[in-house]
Amino acid sequence: MSTEPPSVMLSSRAAARARRGAALRRFARSYAAHRSGMAGLVILGLFALIALLAPVLFPADMLDITKTVQNETLEPPSGEFWLGTDEGGRSILAVLAWAARASLTVGVAASAISMVLGTLVGIGSGHYRGLLGSLLQRLTDWFLVIPFIPLVVVLAAVLGQRGLGTIVLVLGVTSWPGTARLVRAQTLSVEGRPYLERAKALGGSDWHQMVRHVLPNVMPLVLANTTLTVALVILSETTLAFLGLGDPYLDSWGTMLDKANGAGAASTGAWWYLLPPGICVILVVLAFTLIGRALESVLDPRLGRD
Amino acid sequence: MAVTSPVATELSDDSTPGGGSGGLGRFIGLRLLSGLGTLLFVLLFNFFLFRLLPGDPAARYRAVKNISAQDLARIRDELNAPVMEQFWAYLRDPLALQGISAWKGQPVWDLVGGRAWPTLVLLGTSTLLATLIGIRVGIRAGWRRGGSFDKVSTGVTLLFYATPEFWLGLLLILTFSSGIGPFPSLFPSGGVIDSGIEPLSMAGVVSVAEHTVLPAVALAAVYLAEYSLIMRASIVDELSQEYLTTARAKGLMDHVVRRRHAVPNASLPTITLIFLNIGFIIGGAITVETVFSYPGLGLLTFEAITEQDFVLMQALFLVFTVSVIVCNILADVAVAVLDPRIRT
């Protein structure tokens, strides 16, 4: 390699870049053919926009209960409050928009933690054959059987301080086993391929083999899987918040539902307080699910998820 | 009929089929052994998880009113012992049979035992409902993949899949229990049985059924989505298999090919996956029971959270986890019994 003139190196690198660019374009084309995947992207884009623009559309004052006391509480939708008010007299529409920030943040941040953990454990358990590998595999299997929601609930309860960080951490460290299992299977199949045999024969270090050869091959599926994890995490955050384990000072769709339930919205017929947060959760979770399934089906057509 | 070909009489092939009936026993033995390993891990995990708790554990019992001074002294001694000693005590008695609830001052296992049956009734009915419908929907959608039934049903199931089950429960209360618009109040919400009725009498069964309908529907809708998506994926996986081409070539009618060949094969991975996902089902029970004030283990979990009763929480977590482990072992054994490739 070292004898090659630099210009050849460069051009081969340029060729690699061109190849990657072409692969990306091909990927985008086949993704665009998935109508449901595109619908997911549109829904998600809409919510991301709302989350970003929330402070502009609804000044933070609108969420401050000390400044909304003069409003009617639990008022049905009206010209002034399109979606009515909550038990603190706040506009439900404003709270809803601000809550999108919390729900999306938790979903993406926790899934990122889960992705890193799952990829590390998965590649490690697939690559190392000895004690380490089987230990990591066992660990994955054990965590897979522990029921997810009870684990999350207990962990959140045990950790006590209810901040956004705690919730992200709890959901992040509990949702990785599925990713790890997928990555392990993929790693095993990559490890059997000739170019890895070659890397091994040439004496490539474990790190080199894992980072340069295995990782690029598992990454696309990991990303698809992580998209599905975001859906799961957002649903779980809703459950946590509903059980009173969320951050009480932060509005998320889950805490809204918790408060609505506490305010007796179901028994008093305050549908305008119950419906919107639930519908938002459904739409965002659906969006991530559709995107994840479309990604999976583009990457692995045999899955038949279209 | 006479033997037609000269080569037909001689068998050059290597293997004679093994009669091995020991395969299944061996498999179940191994599965039980690995289940035992998982159980051990869960016990350790359960112990150390609750040692993460900040603060003085004994202080949590101070608020309890109806606890005997004797019990309180014993608990204090136990909780003040060194961690390794506590761990040893835990290993000898992992179920903490003498554990006292910090909330009620009663032994936790009495509390758990009294709340088990409503949860079993609720999970039983909703699982039955969801399996019967979900599996059928999944089969039909997967078989005519891309057809109109598939498009509609997959859309609906994905929608239910994305729905928090407790929210669905709240909507059901809003429409059918509180009564809204044209809907009268049809079903009671709260409790599992009207007070003063003997559960095992005729009236008791009716009352339990009335109380169970709405929470069961809320849970079933979500499980149904899960089951039908899994079954659909399994059927789609089978569609490309060569043995289905063979079955079609034989002149079988389409529904016979599906019923006799595709569905049994697709059921095997489905069983495993459904049981692997049982953790979500239990999670659903926690919130739905809370919404309906349905006095099962799920509501008890919620109460343990609100009352900060960690001994009770620990016991519940153990119950949930052990049931999942047992269910997983049962699923694997069921698959092994049904699948000759594992059995023989």
Add this chain to the structure above:
Amino acid sequence: MSVLELRDVHLTYRTAAGPVPAVRGVDLTVDAGQVVGLAGESGCGKSSLISTVLRLQPKSATVAGQVLVGGKDVQTLSWSALRAVRWGEAAVVFQGALHSLNPIQRIGAQLVEPILVHDREATPRTAGARVGELLSQVGLPARYADQYPHQLSGGQKQRVMIALALTCDPQVLLADEPTTALDVMVQAQVLELLTGVAAERGMGVLIISHDLSVLATTCHKVAVMYAGRVVEEGPAREVFEHPRHPYVRALARAFPTIGDTTSRYAPAGLPGDPPFPDHLPSGCPFHPRCPEAVAQCPSVDVRLWPAGPGRAAACVHVDGAEVHGAGLR
């Protein structure tokens, strides 16, 4: 009497990128008692062609031309009439090494199934007895009926597939790569078994293989396909020993003849890969790989042309070949 007749069969797959013609006008006849071979590289359209015989082609494929089994065009039959033809009049020996058998059903149950479907008088008892006979005819003990596919070796599974194809006494047997993935000794046994039982019952057999030498020793007649068309056909031995089409010459040389030492010193292969059916080369689709291509090859379309008694080949080098100018298509 011909039991299977293909008349100008075309098969086109509809794909997102446009129509892909996999079979482009094939005529082929199989008479009762005759063993016909169909050869070609993978991707030449031979499997697509075979799928039309029982109308098992995927839904994304459209078929034109006539596919006559016992005189009936299976492509236009009603579903119930089609089901009667399937296995009753034409049966397939699928690749047993693949998962052509249901992995979780006993061999016996899978063999009984078509008997009960097609023979109204059959009872589970008589069908079971018949399965026992069939198994022993293909050289397997009757007790194998109680086994599951994974308990058998590749050769045994292939024997089961032959027994399965015989269950309803069809007039035509289609054998789709029946010996691929079997070791050489077992290959010979399976082929002998297959042609033996067919000859005894006067069935017509169509064997598909990429291995021309296998076909040369077992078939009466062979047809060689390239890019969706038959490029040469004739008596099996003659085609193998004196091929007229350059492609068939290359194909025949690719498999050494046993006992012929010269073939070992001239291992021949073809440069390049077979063309993708979605963009075929112009003119004769073989011309980019042809060692004997001449100036007119890229622009002319050659049809099958008589090339000796009972033979035909599609090449400009065949005397008197009918050549269509590029402008005619």
